Amino acid sequence: xxxxxDEGLDLIQRPRSPDLGDYDWFDVELGGTPVGKSRCRIxxxxxxxxxxxxxxxxxxxxxxxxxxxHFKTRYGLIVADRVRYTARDFWLKMGFVPExxxxxxxxx
Numbered sequence: 001x002x003x004x005x006d007e008g009l010d011l012i013q014r015p016r017s018p019d020l021g022d023y024d025w026f027d028v029e030l031g032g033t034p035v036g037k038s039r040c041r042i043x044x045x046x047x048x049x050x051x052x053x054x055x056x057x058x059x060x061x062x063x064x065x066x067x068x069x070h071f072k073t074r075y076g077l078i079v080a081d082r083v084r085y086t087a088r089d090f091w092l093k094m095g096f097v098p099e100x101x102x103x104x105x106x107x108x
Contacts, residue, residue, distance in 0.1 A: 047075035080104040
């Protein structure tokens with residue numbers, strides 16, 4: 001999946017590779033410049049986000065919010081797994097509900 005998000009961001013899905021583990025990687029780019037990435041897993045019944053990272057010099061522009069909002073248009077169940085304490089507010093603002101201390105979910 002390659003997608004152009006509202007904020008002018010490109011979301012580029014990298015092919016699965018044994019070198020990268022059993023994950024689906026997405027690069028986040030702005031005008032061809034890498035601004036972040038996300039490590040996920042696409043399954044038949046859910047989409048799991050293990051990490052989303054916007055590089056420090058690009059934080060605060062809503063890029064992570066744009067990426068998660070895009071995922072919400074494509075998947076009916078999204079799980080944020082291994083949520084760090086410092087990221088809890090982000091997931092709550094995105095409409096996710098805590099299942100455990102470090103696992104949040106969103107359902108359409």
